[in-house]
Amino acid sequence: MWRNTDSGYGWVAILLHWTVAVAVFGLFALGLWMTGLTYYSEWYNLAPHVHQSVGLILAAVIVFRLAWRLGNRHPAFEPTMKDWERIGAVAAHWGMYALIATLLATGYVIPTAGGDPVAVFDWFTVPAIGRFDSASVDLAGAIHYWGAWALMALVAMHTLAALKHHFIDRDRTLRKMLGPRS
């Protein structure tokens, strides 16, 4: 029930999937909105603070998720799936993992580049890993921005693919991510 089986996902994997999905959507929306704020908006400091805090928590969740993924069985593809669909799925899923990791890394570098720690709400701070020069920080910012759009493009494709499997192919793909017994 908690762990995956050969034919379905366990609750841990399902919870991790939807939690990360909500976080990714939320961080994207918040990130896009906050860079348009004026100096005099009351959210000018608060929005980036929340963005960074949630991002750092997501980093911890993703590490756990990857560990869980590697230490668990993975349910088989639906037998009706064609080769291109299987390859596409693997590519898209690992592509999303890679982009999330890149976003989390660049997002961490930007506020800590001067050696200052970054706060997670008012609970604790994460120290800087090292100092980065201004060119590196600006590059990290560009990668963070374009990486976010690239991730959302993959997410859109991922969502449409899931809906295709559910409504057109009428297979268990989406249902597997809604509960262990599908």
Added chain:
Amino acid sequence: MRLKTLAASVTLALAFAAMPATAAEEAYTIDKGHTFITFEISHIGYAWIPGTFNEFEGSFRYDPENRANSSAQFTLQTESIDTEHAKRDKHLRSADFFNVSEYPTATFKSTAYEPTGENSAEMTGNLTIKGITKEVTFEVRELGAGEDPWGNFRRSFEATTEISLDDFKIDQYGLGEASSTAEIRVAVEGTRQ
């Protein structure tokens, strides 16, 4: 000696003596370890935020016998702006402020040096930021000169001026009225070449 020859010799000697003392004009290279290009700007009317431009080069010429014959110039790398805050510096480098990818340098070249006192002067020149050139006047304090323990002859100045950010279109973001001007202070030490 014949009178004509004597007169000619005396005239020639006087002519040499009266020649402008261009030999007194000294060329200096800025000592980057002891020169600082700094600025201060108000934070929404409260504290003063200091900052520096860490990468620059420059030189000056100083004529102790004819101080008006002095000049200075420097070029700084806008990417090196430093207000001790990674995210603020990143914002300052962006198109909202200094747009460093479009305008990698800022320069100053003096056009006049007017002594106003024994150790003070006004230095006018062209300041170029973000491709816009405006004439500015620095209040200069001449802080002295002399031999240092390491074999150099060193001369030092402090130059201050105030600029309006609008003149150079520096603030595209909207910092507000209190931050519409910034004071620039350059502390210079140079070694004579």
